[in-house]
Amino acid sequence: MLKVQEIRELIKLVDQSNIDEFVYEHEGTKVEMKKNVTAIQPAAVPVVQPQAQAVVAPPEQPQKTAAVQMEVQKVEQVNEKNEDKDTSNLHQVVSPMVGTFYQSSSPDADAYVKVGSKITKDSILCIVEAMKLFNEIEAEVDGEIVEILVKDGQLVEYGQPLFLVKPE
Known part of the structure; x- marks a missing residue:
């Protein structure tokens, strides 16, 4: 954009x-x-x-x-449900770099987390690939995954929200 x-x-x-x-x-x-x-x-x-x-x-x-x-x-419509949600009490995990978002370590492996997964601040949530380097993104807080905001294989920008986490 x-x-x-x-x-x-x-x-x-x-x-x-x-x-x-x-x-x-x-x-x-x-x-x-x-x-x-x-x-x-x-x-x-x-x-x-x-x-x-x-x-x-x-x-x-x-x-x-x-x-x-x-x-x-x-072309893509913004999901109206997202506008109605109160996200003030949720923590956003944002991308620390520009790259490609991956939910798992390989195409045939399970995703690191799913909606509803319980996580700790050291939990790996995803990988962002930048210049052939695979960077593991950690949760930053203890809590539960409420929403995954990007799709597997999608390009992400620096500072773009990736996950919404309900802190514990």
Whole structure:
């Protein structure tokens, strides 16, 4: 997913160029920009983040003669149940690096943990592979796995929540 700063830079580049329309698609995210040369309109940039928070960027330069309208559409819908859950009492185990998430040590082995598994702070929850190095991720707290937030083989970002744990 594009970051807000990258989207702002794209808006500037399209606005300064001779092109009237720009479309970019990557991993289920679609960015579409069109110049509207007849009216000045501020550009609103909605960004869907993992926690379903919308970020609206202010217009870059409203005095320009051409404004860029931008729509970011996420193909995958955010699960409405996640928005309704009270997660304030849960501990998030986050990825300490960018890499690929694996639930087990090998494809034919059982997952380290499942929803409902009791864990200690030294329990191995998963592996994050980064640059051919397999890094074991530990629980950090004693408790019970409430939810696994990523799928096996999925790319994860630094700081991305991987597990929700109910601390004991």
